[in-house]
Amino acid sequence: MTENHLLSNNLYQDWLIASGTMTTAKYFADLAAERPDIALCRASASVSRAADAHAGVTGLGVGQHLVLKMLAAVGPCSQQALSEELRIDRSVMVGVCDDLENHDLVRRERNPRDRRSYAVTITDTGRQRLAEAEQTIPGFLDQVFHVLSAQERDQLTTLLGKVLTNRRIAG
Amino acid sequence: MTENHLLSNNLYQDWLIASGTMTTAKYFADLAAERPDIALCRASASVSRAADAHAGVTGLGVGQHLVLKMLAAVGPCSQQALSEELRIDRSVMVGVCDDLENHDLVRRERNPRDRRSYAVTITDTGRQRLAEAEQTIPGFLDQVFHVLSAQERDQLTTLLGKVLTNRRIAG
DNA sequence: AGAAAACAATCTGGAAACAGACGATTGACC
DNA sequence: GGTCAATCGTCTGTTTCCAGATTGTTTTCT
Numbered sequence: 396m397t398e399n400h401l402l403s404n405n406l407y408q409d410w411l412i413a414s415g416t417m418t419t420a421k422y423f424a425d426l427a428a429e430r431p432d433i434a435l436c437r438a439s440a441s442v443s444r445a446a447d448a449h450a451g452v453t454g455l456g457v458g459q460h461l462v463l464k465m466l467a468a469v470g471p472c473s474q475q476a477l478s479e480e481l482r483i484d485r486s487v488m489v490g491v492c493d494d495l496e497n498h499d500l501v502r503r504e505r506n507p508r509d510r511r512s513y514a515v516t517i518t519d520t521g522r523q524r525l526a527e528a529e530q531t532i533p534g535f536l537d538q539v540f541h542v543l544s545a546q547e548r549d550q551l552t553t554l555l556g557k558v559l560t561n562r563r564i565a566g
Numbered sequence: 567m568t569e570n571h572l573l574s575n576n577l578y579q580d581w582l583i584a585s586g587t588m589t590t591a592k593y594f595a596d597l598a599a600e601r602p603d604i605a606l607c608r609a610s611a612s613v614s615r616a617a618d619a620h621a622g623v624t625g626l627g628v629g630q631h632l633v634l635k636m637l638a639a640v641g642p643c644s645q646q647a648l649s650e651e652l653r654i655d656r657s658v659m660v661g662v663c664d665d666l667e668n669h670d671l672v673r674r675e676r677n678p679r680d681r682r683s684y685a686v687t688i689t690d691t692g693r694q695r696l697a698e699a700e701q702t703i704p705g706f707l708d709q710v711f712h713v714l715s716a717q718e719r720d721q722l723t724t725l726l727g728k729v730l731t732n733r734r735i736a737g
Numbered sequence: 738a739g740a741a742a743a744c745a746a747t748c749t750g751g752a753a754a755c756a757g758a759c760g761a762t763t764g765a766c767c
Numbered sequence: 768g769g770t771c772a773a774t775c776g777t778c779t780g781t782t783t784c785c786a787g788a789t790t791g792t793t794t795t796c797t
Contacts (some may be wrong), residue, residue: 422640422651426632427727430703431719432613433632433709434726437653439610442603445735461597461604464691469593470703475775480593482608484755489777497605511762511775539603540600541650542732543725548602557713558722564710611754646745655785660747682745682792 404461442539453528458491463500463525468515473512497502500524547563592617613710620706624699629654629662634671634696637688644683669724 399487416494427434450457461481472480478488495501500521503513517525540548598605621628632652637643645663649656663686666672671692674684688696711719 422636423653426635426652427730428723430707431607431723431726432617432707433628434723434730434737435606436610436614436617438726439607440653440727441730441732441735443607450660462753463574464597465593469666473775481597482594482611485776486756486778487754509763509775513776536601536603539732539735540729541734542728547725547728550721551729552599552605554714554718554722554725555609555625556595557718558609558711559594559598559605559612561612561710561713563712564612644745656746656784657748658784680745684746716774 396453445484445539446535453531455524455528456494458487459495459500460480460525460528462488462495462515463517463521464529466501466515467522467525471514471516473506474515487534495521538566570574580674614716616710617706620702620709624702625664626699627662629658630666630671631696631699633659633662633666633686634688634692637672637686638693638696642685642687645686647684648686666692 421423425546427437446457450460453460454560455463458481461483462477465477465481474485474488477483483491492501492503492513496503498520499518502516502518504516506514514527540551543551598608617628619631623632624631626634629652632654633648636648636652643651645656645659648654648663649659654662663672663674665685667674669691670689673687673689675687678684711722714722
């Protein structure tokens with residue numbers, strides 16, 4: 396007991412030193428340098444929160460924006476195609492399309508050649524809403540990536556593109 | 567009605583074309599190039615899944631591993647310090663430390679100088695378990711980032727470090 | 738000393754993501 | 768033609784994450 400008590404005191408002394416700003420303040424930077432996977436996830440969490448906040452302002456969720464954008468770019472799609480291409484889970488895509496349809500931004504019609512699937516089509520209102528939202532994107536990206544130069548942003552895009560095509564971790 | 571029917575047929579023709587591999591297959595790549603924020607989040611999701619799968623093998627969760635690692639590096643810490651430094655929410659940290667304590671990998675003792683906080687201390691078993699887990703990290707990183715050269719990994723680390731220190735999106 | 742603010746850990750409730758099962762429909766195979 | 772596997776959209780249960788309230792403790796201010 397006595398030994399434990401002394402030991403505890405020593406530990407607490409060490410702990411007080413360790414919890415000072417000197418030792419731990421830079422720990423995360425070191426960790427990020429050693430573990431790029433962790434750095435990637437933490438950066439994503441920050442960016443994701445910023446994107447959600449921005450989406451709250453425009454009134455279009457991130458997923459909804461992406462769906463409208465893809466529909467405008469490639470024409471009517473099945474929910475399956477939207478899911479796979481945008482990396483949004485099928486069951487989540489149901490709710491995304493529900494919301495869009497409730498606001499008359501997309502239309503859902505059964506494909507007569509394969510009545511299992513829908514053809515999801517963007518409406519005129521949807522195009523207009525998308526155009527408005529698109530205008531806010533450059534400002535948002537500047538806010539999120541203003542710490543990077545244009546060249547560095549291209550570098551990041553290239554590197555992320557390579558990681559995304561990694562078949563050994565593709566989901 | 568007839569007009570609608572014809573219109574629908576046209577839409578479905580477009581849709582059939584659009585769902586062919588040609589038009590949509592590269593859509594996500596284009597999107598990722600245009601929206602680095604989305605690319606970052608999607609890459610993080612892939613990496614995170616891979617990390618969880620790897621954690622399932624070692625038997626140590628990602629958060630648990632990080633906590634042990636930090637405790638080994640800087641000595642006993644409060645849960646608050648662990649939370650802030652590792653960017654893990656306080657309420658989540660409770661469960662992480664609970665699990666670690668139940669497996670005798672850490673010890674929780676009240677700090678006698680401030681009984682609000684714990685001193686979380688790594689045990690010998692914890693050090694051993696950490697050492698085992700650390701050995702598997704290089705292989706894991708190779709699996710996740712094998713598409714990147716060593717130079718590119720350094721680039722990515724640097725860029726992510728800058729994004730992480732962006733005070734305008736820090737959470 | 739006593740009141741009030743700040744803080745550490747915990748608990749609780751709601752929102753989002755994901756896996757798995759399901760009904761309806763289609764295509765493949767014999 | 769009939770059976771079986773595969774596919775599309777949907778639903779359900781689980782898990783995780785986070786915001787906010789709560790309790791016990793400390794510090795600060797008067």
